[in-house]
Amino acid sequence: MSSSGQTQFRYTQTPSKVVHLRNLPWECVEEELIDLCKRFGKIVNTKSNVGANRNQAFVEFADLNQAISMVSYYASSSEPAQIRGKTVYIQYSNRHEIVNNQSPGDVPGNVLLVTFEGVESHEVSIDVIHLVFSAFGFVHKIATFEKAAGFQALVQFTDVETASAARSALDGRSIPRYLLSAHVGSCSLRMSYSAHTDLNIKFQSHRSRDYTNPYLPVNQTAMDGSMQPALGADGKKVESQSNVLLGLIENMQYAVTVDVLHTVFSAYGTVQKIAIFEKNGSTQALIQYSDIPTAAMAKEALEGHCIYDGGYCKLRLSYSRHTDLNVKVHKICCFFEMCT
Template identity: 30%
Template sequence: MYCWCFQALIQFQSRQSAVNARSTLQGRNIYDGCCQLDIQFSNLEELQVNYNNDRSRDFTNPNLPTEQKGRPSQPGYGDAGNMYAAQGSGGRAVGFPQMANAAAIATAFGGGLPPGITGTNDRCTVLVSNLNSDRIDEDKLFNLFSIYGNIVRIKLLRNKPDHALIQMGDGFQAELAVHFLKGAVLFEKQLEVNFSKHAHITQGADTREYISSNLNRFNRNAAKNYRYCCSPTKIIHLSTLPQDITEEEIVSLVEEHGTVVNSKVFEMSGKKQALVQFENEEQATEALVCKNASTLSGSVVRISFSQLQNI
């Protein structure tokens, strides 16, 4: 069975309207059980529509002519040449433009970027090497790299077991991952993280898909998540916890990954959260990689690095 993957570009009157539409409709089905929407921001500033017909329409100008039969459609519709392309189902391109969440980025960083971040990278795929191949898998890599952006797909290289390709949501998120994770230590190995020469990871049997995962952090509260991006620290922050969680249960969840120096359970905006401080960054990183998305009393725990120096 062959499935077609159709695409369309839609221009709203305002940026906020586009943000609201994506937030509301992302992942919804057009029909019950099928035709799931994958909505991303385009890097085109303006759509030029010359004809009102079944392929294009300008709703602000109903007097446009109908396209003559046989005339080619407007360049740019479904043209990956103007997009940072990711391979989607059916082999068609899905755009993940650089700095797609421009408004969220500006809010998070107050109009400036963190030192060392240029905001000009357009490569979405990251190559990570010197992995501990005996202990790593796609989900653990997702847990670590999803702190810096949405994950499209991950591929462990079978001919190089200590290498993996990770396709991020856009070039800015990939730059954050490279900047903050280069040299991080995981499972007694110092990671080497660089931009890949591959524009995207081709979907296949040896790839793990995450584009529709509800564990991706940047579909909601993107500004908040950008603000918390940092290199691995000794302290992890746990959220989305059960309301009746205890400090002992939190420590029990993560203590196998290192020496717990201090811990604290607290409440913010009516929701239980926790901080756990380890002896070093490597132990905290291992706890995050292994225990993010764990289930406690029906709650899926989310773990990030905390920028606090001590608890």
């Protein structure tokens, strides 16, 4: 019943020289698609890893009759099309050619843009990233950062071939559990090609590395305005303390006002002044206390704290160089001493 229904479904479609393949093995590569289809005619283009589950593909033949031959053969054959022992369903595509409208992420390059899904930035170290990608060749440079898409990294290889091999093998895969902290459930990788060809790494840090230049200066806070304090040789914080905290607000899905910040930070002592501003595309704030111990207590308690449930509006805190803010009332900042 299902076989005849499936046959009817195939034949009622308008023939196209582009064949649509479904239910492919997750690891299926272009060569396996070509091996399955090449006996029916000349293949001029392929597009794989498409669909929500990345288990579909398109194969374009040079001639319409070649596609018809393949679809007809498997529609009537008692032996289904298979790749790695898995049945593959074949039908005509609605498209009549494969148009590779390549976005910058589709144009092969030697630098990969990697998105780490399911983790926060501090849960995957740059050393783990280097270990995972070094399995495919020499990694020249790595730069990590946080964007709206989440925690991301740029990974630079020697050439396009090495980067392509890494992407083919790792895209959609998860970092092995033994490389992650016990509390991290999983970390899957999503990749595209970057338009960069040579990353500009100015410092060796926990956010960026240049493995080709061992003489590059070391700075633990160098990358993308990181709020993480520098670490000395003994692993202890070496940043200078202040009565003013600098906060970076991540994953800002809800509005964060002066009143909201005052409510959060005043739980640890009297807040004198607050200023909110935009810098480098992110929302930041300065929060002034009367003394350093109060600021230190607030920093320790609120670092990594999410103002809203669900991981929204996460606070990344460091000490500011300021000691007394010059704020203007009735703007995006507030002077609480005037109201007390």
